[in-house]
Amino acid sequence: MALTGSSLLRLFLFSLSCALLSALELLQSEKRYEGVQGDKIILDCKFTLAPEDTGTLDIEWFLVSPDNQQSDMTVIVFTGKPYPQEGQLKGRVDFVSPTPEDGDASIVISNLKEIDSGTYQCKVKKLPGTQNKKVTLNVYVKPAKTRCYVEGRQEIGQDLNMKCAANEGSMPLSYSWLKVSGQEKLPATATADATGGTLSVKNASQEYSGTYKCLSKNRVGTDECLVILNVVPPSNTAGIIAGAIIGTLLFILVLGILIFFCCRKQKEKKYEKEIQHEIREDVAPPKSRTSTARSYIGSNIGSNHSSLGSLSPSNMDGYSKARYNQVLSEETDRPPSQVPNYVPPKVAGPNLSRMGAIPVMIPAQSKDGSIV
Structure with missing residues (x-):
């Protein structure tokens, strides 16, 4: 029986489907995984190979980006040996099997973090066969x-x-x-x-x-x-407020008293300081003995000179001049400390009356000081 063209087409499609069924295939596994922060989790990806799959085995895991404008992040790659990639999972991801070419491309993620949540894609390629699948991972944090x-x-x-x-x-x-x-x-x-x-x-x-x-x-x-x-009876709010007010007033009163005494003490110290430095201009300085002696001698000489001047020039001229000059010369030659007390010469009573003196009666005193 000759085969028609349609029969040949159906035979070809059947043969092709049989060949595809015997090619690389990924086994079914969980599609959603839940993990706890700090724990570890295994994402399954197992496969079978056919005799016609003779190419080099390549395994790749990706973390699919939620943004279509950004590229997926490579997690780990196997091309004869595993090659972990850079990224947030560096040092925390590895293949479960030391020989993934035997049919186990599953990976283990340790020390899970909340940011590890997302969609992961496993891609297995051995020419002419190529297969991939996606799984979802949610990482939760305990309270x-x-x-x-x-x-x-x-x-x-x-x-x-x-x-x-x-x-x-x-x-x-x-x-x-x-x-x-x-x-x-x-x-x-x-x-x-x-x-x-x-x-x-x-x-x-x-x-x-x-x-x-x-x-x-x-x-x-x-x-x-x-x-x-701890439920307790109501507190005496009014008493607390009154006590607080009284305490505040007492504090203000004590503070005011302290300030008053401090100000008063400060004023007293300032007054004493001003009194100590005050210059008294109404009190004349004391005279020295020299000036007192000189004034006394000068006054006596002046009085004697005036008294002698009332005498006749012929009798007293030489005497007064000599006596006066002698006193002045002695006074100027000696230092002030050696000037003796000047004793005026005694004059007899008749001479005093001739010089115009007025007699004055001086009352006598007894030894006890009473006037006789």
């Missing part, structure tokens, strides 16, 4: 460094909030509250916000006091923190 605190006045009858927040952790995060002391159940007036982490308490009472625990949770882990609630 950590969760902090609890009370917001509001912890007094009877007051409304307050107990808050909880994790500083680290992949979203979505959820929160739950437990009481771990006392009655070990939440207050009847308490309402919890699972997404915000707030436990609101209305009209607090002393029975609400105790230790509370907050659990922060996401899909890969949990964390917790504790807070102590």
